Amino acid sequence: MSVTAAQGFRAAGVAAGIKENGNPDLALVVNDGPRLAAAGVFTSNRVKAAPVLWSEQVLKSGRISAVVLNSGGANACTGPKGFQDTHATAEKVAESLNTAGFDETGGHAAGMVAVCSTGLIGVLLPMDKLLPGVDQAVAQLSPHGGEKAAIAIKTTDTVHKTSVAQGEGWTVGGMAKGAGMLAPGLATMLVVLTTDADVDAETLDKALRAATRVTFDRVDSDGCMSTNDTVLLLASGASGITPEYAEFAEAVRTVCDDLGQQLVRDAEGASKDIRIEVVNAATEDDAVEVGRSIARNNLLKCAIHGEDPNWGRVLSAIGTTQAAFEPDRLNVAINGVWVCRNGGVGEDRDTVDMRYREVHIVADLAAGSETATVWTNDLTADYVHENSAYSS
Amino acid sequence: MSVTAAQGFRAAGVAAGIKENGNPDLALVVNDGPRLAAAGVFTSNRVKAAPVLWSEQVLKSGRISAVVLNSGGANACTGPKGFQDTHATAEKVAESLNTAGFDETGGHAAGMVAVCSTGLIGVLLPMDKLLPGVDQAVAQLSPHGGEKAAIAIKTTDTVHKTSVAQGEGWTVGGMAKGAGMLAPGLATMLVVLTTDADVDAETLDKALRAATRVTFDRVDSDGCMSTNDTVLLLASGASGITPEYAEFAEAVRTVCDDLGQQLVRDAEGASKDIRIEVVNAATEDDAVEVGRSIARNNLLKCAIHGEDPNWGRVLSAIGTTQAAFEPDRLNVAINGVWVCRNGGVGEDRDTVDMRYREVHIVADLAAGSETATVWTNDLTADYVHENSAYSS
Structure with a gap:
């Protein structure tokens, strides 16, 4: 093999x-x-x-x-x-x-x-x-x-x-x-x-x-x-x-x-694999830019580690990009629950089941028809530990 | 007051x-x-x-x-x-x-x-x-x-x-x-x-x-x-x-x-305050871009938490920017010790004293005379803990 x-x-x-x-x-x-x-x-x-x-x-x-x-x-x-x-x-x-x-x-x-x-x-x-x-x-x-x-x-x-x-x-x-x-x-x-x-x-x-x-x-x-x-x-x-x-x-x-x-x-110290699917983007580049911005948001990565469907941190990450979107048309689903609708509160966040290793975030930009998926992991104390001690 | x-x-x-x-x-x-x-x-x-x-x-x-x-x-x-x-x-x-x-x-x-x-x-x-x-x-x-x-x-x-x-x-x-x-x-x-x-x-x-x-x-x-x-x-x-x-x-x-x-x-969970001073940049914008890239490198932030003068992570962060520099002319000092000279190994990293809360990193781009200072913190298990539990 x-x-x-x-x-x-x-x-x-x-x-x-x-x-x-x-x-x-x-x-x-x-x-x-x-x-x-x-x-x-x-x-x-x-x-x-x-x-x-x-x-x-x-x-x-x-x-x-x-x-x-x-x-x-x-x-x-x-x-x-x-x-x-x-x-x-x-x-x-x-x-x-x-x-x-x-x-x-x-x-x-x-x-x-x-x-x-x-x-x-x-x-x-x-x-x-x-x-x-x-x-x-x-x-x-x-x-x-x-x-x-x-x-x-x-x-x-x-x-x-x-x-x-x-x-x-x-x-x-x-x-x-x-x-x-x-x-x-x-x-x-x-x-x-x-x-x-x-x-x-x-x-x-x-x-x-x-x-x-x-x-x-x-x-x-x-x-x-x-x-x-x-x-x-x-x-x-x-x-x-x-x-x-x-x-x-x-x-x-x-x-x-x-x-x-x-x-x-197998990412260092990770306890969650996060699949970030950006949909309805104006261009594929926009979708990738938004996906990466979400993937790099430490606060969101910590929240996912805590099994907290903190969609506000998704929106705040989207807001730092140059992608085409209107803030009041954004929708976010976490594990199938549309916790954010039209840039505001959507379905009940308490219904999101976060127990499993894979977490699926859908960010709907409502700006076109392009899509991209970016993968990341949660941020954990184990990651900090492993990378504090690596060269010493 | x-x-x-x-x-x-x-x-x-x-x-x-x-x-x-x-x-x-x-x-x-x-x-x-x-x-x-x-x-x-x-x-x-x-x-x-x-x-x-x-x-x-x-x-x-x-x-x-x-x-x-x-x-x-x-x-x-x-x-x-x-x-x-x-x-x-x-x-x-x-x-x-x-x-x-x-x-x-x-x-x-x-x-x-x-x-x-x-x-x-x-x-x-x-x-x-x-x-x-x-x-x-x-x-x-x-x-x-x-x-x-x-x-x-x-x-x-x-x-x-x-x-x-x-x-x-x-x-x-x-x-x-x-x-x-x-x-x-x-x-x-x-x-x-x-x-x-x-x-x-x-x-x-x-x-x-x-x-x-x-x-x-x-x-x-x-x-x-x-x-x-x-x-x-x-x-x-x-x-x-x-x-x-x-x-x-x-x-x-x-x-x-x-x-x-x-x-x-007072940053969440931080145990170190990191002063990143970028010197000899071609422009102030270059200096700020490099400073921010270093400030956002999770691996470096973990290393500093572990009191590890891991200058390779500084170079790898500089390398992701568009600033003017030649890799083999970069110099990095951590708390006064030039651990990286001309893009390679410099003074003995074991002589860097990392015991105090403030850590001072100097990144010398050897590309001009502009300067900028960006502040950040280390990445700690306490940060992860505080931000995993914030909304729950």
């Missing part, structure tokens, strides 16, 4: 010793071809980690032969030395793969190795542990290694996240990590998707951007955008099948949506 | 029974003239409470003879009935003042009575309690009533807030409430300032806008903008002195700054 559900991929996950607690911390995904097409989407944060800057360069060719991922350190804000470390890691992966004889594709080169890192910002990676870990991972590469790879990229994740969608004779699979610093553009996370469909880089790019725009980009756990977000999609072509674009794009979207949901459900 | 520090003002604070716990909940400030000039600044939230819509209209004349303020209910998102209630409150104040003979200024009229409300959104005010409370407040009006008025406008505030600045023969005084939902444009709060300087409405407006722009507008406790923010400045002219503009504006700024600081120090 995971990144090895599709044919033509091998993966591994090992404990290189980057994490002090001895947990798995290094993952490797290798594309054995015959095709090596790839696409990627990266954080829109202007402060980008060294591995993001590196992988953006790698992707310019539209070809990736391997992805190496480490947890235990983000390698962000680490200056020229951090970038050298990323480069050295890619060189090591290529060298180790070539030494081991994984050369079906004509030999690996550093310029085709993407690098992803996650963990604390501002700390150099322990290269004396990371580089031997690469050899260890290469030695353990397996067409059944997807699960282990997914486990090795966890940071504060409580569970590893994988997903698979099947086409007719082809497959899209993937893994993700991310549990905090989740915000649009993208959620803080690393995602590697693989497919054995025979698809070129341009098509991969189109399908991936269409999918992330409506999935990962609409997960906003805590409004904090990471320096390291990376989503990669690799195609091996090993199935020999080139699916219809729409069918392929839908499979990619399905896997992204599933992984995005898993990220929401 | 407070709103009665300046000559020509009387005030009162009473328990009208709007709050179920019996605490004071209705304040009245009356300008006895001879001048009745006034200026005001209101929330930029597009969802505005009825009293904000009312007071904006009142201010168009540049004259306010009285301000009535209630805690225990925001009268926001309450539809036409909410607006009628605000109107009825203003009518009642004028009628009650005229009956009591406070007619030095030629009789009070509803159109010169500003109304402010604070408390839960989406609930109609108990007018059967509020209106008799107005009579009670009028009966207790006193030139020494400023303190009681300041106490009556508290919601989750743990202390009441007042401030006074003295000119030569004239005074600016004021009161404020606000403890959560503090965000720019303005912090969620009600503020009434008074002066006995003989100043016209236009000058008051200029001085008030100049002051709020660099004080209340740069307090961002939790990123949540209220529906009810109101800052009013009333002049009685009772001193007979017209100060130089610069001197007067500085007194207004001083009082606003002092009250803003008191709001920060």
Whole structure:
């Protein structure tokens, strides 16, 4: 399953010793071809980690032969030395793969190795542990290694996240990590998707951007955008099948949506998953802007934690946006009860049942016919606790 | 002190029974003239409470003879009935003042009575309690009533807030409430300032806008903008002195700054006050944008709570802005230690002393010479607790 559900991929996950607690911390995904097409989407944060800057360069060719991922350190804000470390890691992966004889594709080169890192910002990676870990991972590469790879990229994740969608004779699979610093553009996370469909880089790019725009980009756990977000999609072509674009794009979207949901459900300290559906917006952009504003309102997130259907905080969040709406035409439903009608008091708020983990907020802008759904979580004392102690 | 520090003002604070716990909940400030000039600044939230819509209209004349303020209910998102209630409150104040003979200024009229409300959104005010409370407040009006008025406008505030600045023969005084939902444009709060300087409405407006722009507008406790923010400045002219503009504006700024600081120090659940000083920005707008982005980063706010000088979260917040900067030229100091230099690791983070309540973050954009300071608080389990239970 995971990144090895599709044919033509091998993966591994090992404990290189980057994490002090001895947990798995290094993952490797290798594309054995015959095709090596790839696409990627990266954080829109202007402060980008060294591995993001590196992988953006790698992707310019539209070809990736391997992805190496480490947890235990983000390698962000680490200056020229951090970038050298990323480069050295890619060189090591290529060298180790070539030494081991994984050369079906004509030999690996550093310029085709993407690098992803996650963990604390501002700390150099322990290269004396990371580089031997690469050899260890290469030695353990397996067409059944997807699960282990997914486990090795966890940071504060409580569970590893994988997903698979099947086409007719082809497959899209993937893994993700991310549990905090989740915000649009993208959620803080690393995602590697693989497919054995025979698809070129341009098509991969189109399908991936269409999918992330409506999935990962609409997960906003805590409004904090990471320096390291990376989503990669690799195609091996090993199935020999080139699916219809729409069918392929839908499979990619399905896997992204599933992984995005898993990220929401594992968000740091969260006790509620909040689905914010903005309806009757003038434009989709308006709907997304309003959804994000609601998703980032700390007071509302606290209220939901307290199982309090505090719709006034929804209206006050909507009011901070530039979206088209009239305040006295706004309607808000929480778990099916229209607690706000025409900008004022609606049905009895005491009838709202908030006992379950999923909370569904509908914000009706009464200004058009466009819709968007944004996911977030409640704000809890556990979130505060987890993020007060993370680097100390 | 407070709103009665300046000559020509009387005030009162009473328990009208709007709050179920019996605490004071209705304040009245009356300008006895001879001048009745006034200026005001209101929330930029597009969802505005009825009293904000009312007071904006009142201010168009540049004259306010009285301000009535209630805690225990925001009268926001309450539809036409909410607006009628605000109107009825203003009518009642004028009628009650005229009956009591406070007619030095030629009789009070509803159109010169500003109304402010604070408390839960989406609930109609108990007018059967509020209106008799107005009579009670009028009966207790006193030139020494400023303190009681300041106490009556508290919601989750743990202390009441007042401030006074003295000119030569004239005074600016004021009161404020606000403890959560503090965000720019303005912090969620009600503020009434008074002066006995003989100043016209236009000058008051200029001085008030100049002051709020660099004080209340740069307090961002939790990123949540209220529906009810109101800052009013009333002049009685009772001193007979017209100060130089610069001197007067500085007194207004001083009082606003002092009250803003008191709001920060009393923010819900906070254990740290965080002063974010953005320096060497290309423009003041850039400096403010960066300051706000840092102030709203939940992960950083948690880290500060945990006394963790996590500068990576400062950089990641800066990276989400549109301000002019180069990532590898950014510098960050926390409590005087330059923990980040040139976008990478700087001085030893273990030398940062975080034991005290005030935390000082300097973000050096190395892109110009402009500066701005934004204040925020840490994010704590107490904040979550207080805001999970507020309306239930």
